Amino acid sequence: MFCRIIAGALPSRRAYEDDRAVAFADIKPAAPVHLVIAPRQHLASLADLEEEDAELAGHLVWVAAKLGRDLCPGGWRLVANVGEEGGQTVGHLHLHLLGGRQLGTLG
Numbered sequence: 393m394f395c396r397i398i399a400g401a402l403p404s405r406r407a408y409e410d411d412r413a414v415a416f417a418d419i420k421p422a423a424p425v426h427l428v429i430a431p432r433q434h435l436a437s438l439a440d441l442e443e444e445d446a447e448l449a450g451h452l453v454w455v456a457a458k459l460g461r462d463l464c465p466g467g468w469r470l471v472a473n474v475g476e477e478g479g480q481t482v483g484h485l486h487l488h489l490l491g492g493r494q495l496g497t498l499g
């Protein structure tokens with residue numbers, strides 16, 4: 393499904409895009425700012441990351457940092473759900489950028 397959004401086949405509210413990555417609004421937002429950041433290249437999850445993909449992964453984190461400082465000056469969170477137990481529901485690697493409200497602490 394994400395592959396189609398990324399290819400532009402499905403409508404999505406784009407917050408950012410370049411030749412390697414797209415960022416768009418999550419359809420079920422969990423915070424006032426909730427963006428999904430995904431590579432155009434298909435990778436199933438962070439579990440599939442190889443050393444050759446490390447630069448792409450770094451690029452995704454940079455996109456998150458750029459959007460986070462622009463949209464969530466008070467702070468933000470970056471989350472990657474990996475696999476079934478990790479709560480991943482779409483089989484295309486993506487990061488969730490959350491902010492715009494006070495987020496709870498993680499343990």
Ligand SMILES: [Zn+2]
Nearest residue numbers: 394395434484
């Ligand atoms: Zn995909």
